[in-house]
Structure formats: structure tokens, C-alpha cells
Amino acid sequence: MKKAIIIGATSGIGREAAARLVKEGWQVGITGRRKEALASFKEEYGSAVHTATMDVTQAEATEALDRLIEEMGAPDLFFYVSGVGYQNRELDLDREIRTVKTNSEGMVRMVDHFINYVRAHQEIYNQAHKAHVAVISSIAGTAGMGTAPAYSATKRMVQTYLSALVQLCRMEKYPVQFTDIRPGFVATDLLNPQKHYPMLISREKAGDEVMKAIRKKKRIHTFDWRFRLMVFGWKCIPRWLWERFTWVKN
Template sequence: MQKAIIVGATSGIGKSLALLLADNGYKVGITGRRKNLLAELHTERPYSFYSLTIDATANHLEENLQVLTEQLGGLDLLIFSAGIGELNNDLNIDLELPTIDVNVKAFNKVVIWAYHYFEEQKGGQIAVISSIAGLRGGAIAPAYNASKAYQINYLEGLRQKTKQQKLAISITDARPGFVDTAMAKAEKKFWMATPEKAALQIFNAIKAKKNVIYITKRWQIIAFLLKMIPRFLYERM
């Protein structure tokens, strides 16, 4: 039986992934900082879920992940689904710093812990829910876009590292566009996917050990266009 941990499983894509993994025979360690939501999710698949209340920004994150891994009896897949981001036209530093704490610092702690675990195990999978927003800067949410760019580039660096070390560690970067969750805060939204649809595409990408996937797949078109827009033009948009 495959074993997985989802960091950030209490809502949105993380919750949908947890249920999908459980329905496909995984033992799943679910984490989140909202104890009540974690308890509600646990009751849906009590024989598949092992829950642990964890604030991704708190101390002892790595120790808690180790505890949960021991409860599962091992680990094959680590999914980082935690994330925050606020619209911040006024550049309020009190909105920027929490985004960095979760999307950069906590992300870093989790993926480094997982990488070392799988390095010692000689194999495993890491999947991260980043964002198409990480492809370019964004005036309305500068810290969010920048934090997702950090994740995208960090994961690419880790994939390069696995090749250099000749390790059987698969690293999947899932880049959603708009998904119908609390994270979808832009004023104009289109091609909105349900969390369930997003989770299914991510699950299939994990099974196929894909490096990068856009959620939903049509967002590849937007990604291509974003990359093609010259900087001088993009900065005036």
C-alpha cells in the first residue's frame, strides 16, 4: 500500500487530493492548522487517514512530518498544497510577509525534509501545487507571484539535483490557473476548474511522474503567451 502525506489538506485542492488518494488505496497523512476541518476530513475516510494538526510556519515542522511518517509506516509521496496569497495593491507589508512565510519558508522546509528522506530511501515522489502566477511578476499580488516563481525554480533545481545524484526521486510541479477555492481572488476569472477536477489531473500527473503540469491543461496556452510577451510590454499591462 502506497503512503502519502499532504501538507495543507484541510480545504481546496489538498482536501480533494486527500480523498482521491484514499479512494485509490493510499494511506494518507493529512495535515493542516485548522483542527476542526482536519477532524471533519478524517471522519470521511477514518481507515485511510492519519491526521496531525500542523501549522506549516511553526517550529518543529520537520519533527512532526517524521512522526506522521512513522504512523503511516513509511512514505512514498509528499504533496505540498499549503499556500496563501492576498491582493495587495497598497503594498501592505503585513500582507506580504505571511505569504513569504508559507509559500517560501515553509515550502522550503517541507521539500528539503522530503528530499533528504527520499534520498536516504533511494526513491520517492514530491509534488507541489505552485501556480501559473509564478511565470511573471504581478502588480496586484507581488509577493504571491514572486513566491510561486521561487517554488517553480526551486523544484527545477531539485530535479537537476536528482539527475546529478542519479536518484529515483520524481518531482512534479503542478501549476493551476483559476481553481474554485479561497485562493482564487482575482477580479476577473475564467476557465475556472473545480477542486475535484484539478486534483484528478494532478493525481494523474503524479502517477505518470510528470515534471510540470498546468491545471487545467488549457492553461498551457496562457503560460505560452505569458512567456512570449516582451518585458517592456508586460510591464505596461
């Protein structure tokens, strides 16, 4: 039975991915701050589910991860999903810093801790059986968004950090492979219900795309195709022009 740990699976895309994996016969360890949400998922999906309460912005989160791994065994897949995001044109400092702590600091803490676990367990992981690390970044990480500075910058950091880790793991022959998942707009609690989001994708559709990326162990997966086209288009725009797009308010 394959095993996965999902950091941030109490709602949205992480919860959808956890449900899909359990239905496909995986043992799944789910985490988040909301105890009730973890318990209700376990109640719904049963003994294949293990849970750990953790806040990725706190140093103790790594101890909670160690306990979860001890309980369920070494995971084949480590999936970092946790994230917060705000449209923050007022530059509310608390929101900006919370975003940096969750999306960047939390990601580094949990992903690096897991890679160090892999390095310490060569009897489990090797070049024939690599650990798979997947992280959700965002299309927002491919350009600086004036409406959400910390969000777009932290997602860019995730993308650059993963690229660095890919190179490092090749350099040091650490048996880890990586997937960077970049969704467009997905209908989850992260979005502001009062706003309109173009080309909004359902959680179910996002679940399909995430599973495709995981199954194929794709290095980068942007979804859906409309967002792939959009990202391609805006990467062609020169910086001086992009920074004059003041009508982009989403």
C-alpha cells in the same frame, strides 16, 4: 498499499487530492493548522487517514512530519500544497511576508526535510523505488503579477527551486523524482469571493488534473489547456511590454 503525505489538505485542492487518493486505496497522511478540518476528514474517510496538525512557517513543523511518518510508514508520495495568496495592490506588508513564509520558506522547510529523510533511508528508497515529491506552484509563477507581487514571486521561487532540486538529485543520485503542478484559477477559499476570475476551474476538475499529474509523475503539469495556451502566449511577450499591461487587474 501506497502511502501519501499531503502538506495542506484541510481544504481546497489538497483536500480534494486526499479524498481521491483514499478512494483509490492509498493510505493518506493529511496536515494543516485547522485541527477540526483534519478531524472531520478522518471521520469521513476512516482508518486509511492519518493526521498531523502543523504550521509550515514554524520550525517545529518538521517534528510533526517525523511523527506522522513514524505513525504511517515511509510515504511513496510527498505532496506540498500549503499556500496563501492575496491580491495586494496596497502592499500590505503583513500579507506579503505571510505569503513568503508559507509559500517559499514553508516549502523549503518541508520539502528539504523530506528529501533528507529519503537520503537517510536507503533501505526503503533507491533508484528502483524513488520517492515522488509533488508541489503546487501556479501559473502566477510564470510572470510577475502587479496585483499579487509576493504570490507570483513565491510561486516562481517554487518552480526554480524544484528545477534546482531535480538537478541536485541527479548529481548526487538521491532517489527522488519531482512534479511541479501549475493550476490556473480554481474555485477554492484562496480566491476572493467578490472577484470574477476568468476560466475558473472547479475543485473536482482540479482534482482530476492533479491525479493525472501524480499518476504519470509528470515533471510539470499546467492546467487546464486554456491556461497552458495563456502561459505560452504571455511567455512570448517581451518584458518591456508586459510591464506596461496595467489593465491586468486579477
